[in-house]
Amino acid sequence: MKKLVGSWSDTWLDMSPYVVHFTKAAKPRTAYDNSMSILSRRRIEARTRFGTGKKYPVAPQSICFSEIPLHNLARLADKRGSYGIGFRKEFVVSRNGGPIMYAYKDTPHAKALRDLVSQAKHNEDDPIWKIAPFVDQPGQYGPTKYFYEWEREWRHVGNLDFNEKDAAFLIIPEKLHSQARFFFNEAERENLGPNYKCPFIDPYWNVKQIKAAFNEAQS
Secondary structure, rough: OOOOOOOOOOOOOOOEEEEEEEEOOOOOOHHHHHHHHHHHHHOOOOOOOOOOOOOOOOOEEEEEOOOOOOOHHEEEEEEEHOOEEEHHHHHHHOOOOEEEEEOOOOOOOHHHHHHHHHOOOOOOOOHHOOOOHHEEEEEEEEOEEEHHHHHHHHEEEEOOEEHHHHEEEEEOOOHHHHHHHHHHHHHHOOOOOOOOOEEEEEOOEEEEHHHHHHHHHHH
């Protein structure tokens, strides 16, 4: 099988060895501000409860990723912005993260999981909370439809700490690549912060452009 540098396959373009985390704007901070905060601190903070039982205060907070193929990043960028970070899947797995599962609303297994979560709603140490954040229940909820399987979501429970070498690539608009590279080089030179020497990828690039970025980073 012909492969790109970094083990991204030319022939299996529906698959990806990476997961990505996009940063969103949260007034007064922009998506860029939040991205720089993550990169400088080398930490993605878990701030939201996801999965079955997310309405209960004892449910753990998690971080979301997507294993969407890199040449389809625009699907997420259109909704979340143009900044983010990518990791190899095995890195996230090594930190006890992984892909989420789906128990469709009103199926027997969805109901069983909801019952277990309800029984544990006052006990944050119940082992069900090691499973529940990784199980979504797509379906129709009143006037709202909840179907997001296309995101190919992964999650990590709790904050995720990393170093600059753990990053497989950064997601940054192309017009800012040179500026960002200079910024990180200067941060390293002045001993002010980490230097990300990984590829920079614009989320609206095509396969050829992404391949070139990986190859250039390895040259």
